[in-house]
Amino acid sequence: MTTGARPATMVVDDVHVTYHVNEERRPGFRETLRQGFKRPVERSIDAVRGVSFTAYQGEAIGVIGGNGAGKSTLFQVMAGLLPPTEGTIYANSQPALLGVGAALQPKVSGRRNVELGCLALGLSRQELEERLPAIVHFAGLEEFIDLPLRTYSSGMRARLHFAIATAVEPEILLIDEALSVGDAAFKRRSRRRIDELRSKAGTVFLVSHSMRSIRKTCDRVIWMERGVVMVDGPTPEVLEAYRAYTEDPDDD
């Protein structure tokens, strides 16, 4: 598995997440009058059920599993955005989460989004001015940077978001499918950026449904299904086990 000699960057200790969700449909006004006020039906969903692992400096960890396996929920908890129902996260710094479909500020220009994003992440005005050209260049958006974000394609948006989030050099980076919409050139560049973060003693987590990009980027993989960790180990072994599991679900 992992070399215990390297210092740890994050410990996930028996994390559980249970969502309590009301059934979606709200009765209309007339219906309420006729039937009286009923409390909506509440359902609890165990999205994450007892996940534990330790991540070390320099690791790139892929997280794979079917839809609804709890990968995105786990990332939310790891980023400190969602409190776990049970369990604890320990980390050496605030992780940065790159989610899919992140919108930033659609009405304002790309440049202004970079400014606001970097300031939101805690850069000073001066640091921002210094890094702005590099961020724009990395995102490959020089031509479009003064257009409103809503005119960007989803790939361009993802590039900009990735460039902003990695500009502050987070020690722990959580990437939730955010690279899958980028083109080949950007995937190469982002892989290089990920390697850079790792070489600076950072840890990168990557949720992806592309086994190719997991194989290329990650040295360790955590496979989850239905909220629990199935296997946690070196990439080739886990991918092999996952392939065997997904290829032959039933005999029909």
Next chain:
Amino acid sequence: MERVIAETPHGLARLSTRPSLRTYVRSVWERREFAFAMSVGEMRARHSNMILGGLWHVLTPLLLIGVYYLIFGVLLGVDRGVENFIGFLAVGIFVYQFSQRSIVGGSSSISNSIGLIRSLQFPRAILPLSTVFREFLMLRAAAVVTVTVVIVTGEGVSLSWLLVLPLVAIQFVFNLGAALFVARAADRVPDLTNLLPFVFRILFYMSGVLFLVDRFVTDPAIKALFVLNPLYCFVSIPREYMLSTLDQQDVALMWVSVSVWALAAFVIGLVVFRSGESEYGRA
């Protein structure tokens, strides 16, 4: 970084979704440039598609004074007991608007920045804060108009005008606290956003923005109720210093009222807002 607290295994710190109040306030302070950039951008964007552009920051207040003067001074004649009714209106309208727009804006500050919230981690209190700060920036243009109007209508400049500055600071704190509170409330009950404008419409008439309350209300018990209304006090105190012919009662009490309100609003607003920190932006 700022979210991290107690010591633990591997020398790592526990990641908390609920930082202590002090840590939270500090992390907001560290990102004050973000709040500033948000407010300045929003203020500039406001009239950017108009032909007259930024001139509207001055034109809007002028037109507003004109309209209110026409309706309430000339047509309805509620200017009883006020010698300089135009100056009286100017001060009242803008001071009132500062609170109204800060708080109504605060209620939609979360939903307006849903994209930012879902993409980046930052203390969410920045959003209501930048709304209030934006309104403060807008107030500056209105203040220039007001001071000009007051001088043109015959008031002499005096040192006591400076007392308005600490009052604006107190009002800023009050607005911020109230904006934080309604931001959290509107996040849980979105319908509040539709209701708030009506609340402020009623408060507008109950805070003496358009008429001198001392002239219409003589019962001391009812007057005490007015002093308990922070908006009435915010509107009345600067009038006392800027309009020489106005002779209001209870001004010292009003200072006490606004100070207590501001402190209470700020503390309650901050605590209430922070308790929802991890919930903002979730569907």
